[in-house]
Amino acid sequence: MPDATLQLGNLKGVWRPVYAHRTALHATADAIILAAWKRDAADLNLADVIAAWRQSTGETVDHHRRQAAAAIVLTALHAHPWRRTRAAIATAAKRAHRIGWATGHTLVTRDKADDTPYDDTPDSGYGITSPDMPDATADATATAVLTTALAATANRAGRAMADGTDDSEGDAEDVVDDGYDLSLAADVAASAAYGAGLLAAYLDAGTQSVSWMAAGDDRVCDRCSANEAAGPYSPFAVPTFPAHPRCRCVLVS
Numbered sequence: 001m002p003d004a005t006l007q008l009g010n011l012k013g014v015w016r017p018v019y020a021h022r023t024a025l026h027a028t029a030d031a032i033i034l035a036a037w038k039r040d041a042a043d044l045n046l047a048d049v050i051a052a053w054r055q056s057t058g059e060t061v062d063h064h065r066r067q068a069a070a071a072i073v074l075t076a077l078h079a080h081p082w083r084r085t086r087a088a089i090a091t092a093a094k095r096a097h098r099i100g101w102a103t104g105h106t107l108v109t110r111d112k113a114d115d116t117p118y119d120d121t122p123d124s125g126y127g128i129t130s131p132d133m134p135d136a137t138a139d140a141t142a143t144a145v146l147t148t149a150l151a152a153t154a155n156r157a158g159r160a161m162a163d164g165t166d167d168s169e170g171d172a173e174d175v176v177d178d179g180y181d182l183s184l185a186a187d188v189a190a191s192a193a194y195g196a197g198l199l200a201a202y203l204d205a206g207t208q209s210v211s212w213m214a215a216g217d218d219r220v221c222d223r224c225s226a227n228e229a230a231g232p233y234s235p236f237a238v239p240t241f242p243a244h245p246r247c248r249c250v251l252v253s
Helices: 015-041 047-057 062-079 083-109 135-163 168-178 180-204 222-230
Strands: 211-213 250-252
Touching (some): 015 168, 015 180, 083 135, 135 180
């Protein structure tokens, strides 16, 4: 995308600290949330539900075995409290919102050639909007992330059980333990909270329009390219941000 304003491979000026903060945000969120998931998952025992699945399905066709396996794993996952994971997701979302606010505040107040670091933990109460995500929103984010992650994890575990060997119990537990689906869902949530913080800072500054800026390389997907080309947008009509997991785009005042 030669016409993109942002070039991640050659960041200059304010974009250096902006993307340094964003990279650190995602790395920290991934580490904290995955660690919490693994600690919660260590208390989960699938042996009984897998035994029940084997007894109920017998030698049915693979498609139905997968569905039955996924359903029984999902029931077990939903019954598990996931307290640490919920708390980690909520905390990460709130932190992402504050970093998004700080980034937006920096982008509207700083010379674009200034590449010095900035504080990513701003004080509350700058003006008409706040850098803080409400607790209810953070809790709802945690619930949404967990709901998405548990469903996807159950589907993968179900496939492992139905398509595996007699060690399907171990295969399913490996799927749960790896936290892959949680990482994807949490990445989207962190980016969404970051984007919400950006927009809150822009609204506080009186911004009338927002552009979607893509990463400026050959990895940019068609959806992000289209979002960039269709801008600028009203701050109240920006396309859903992020466009997908691991999205590298940014909203710019």
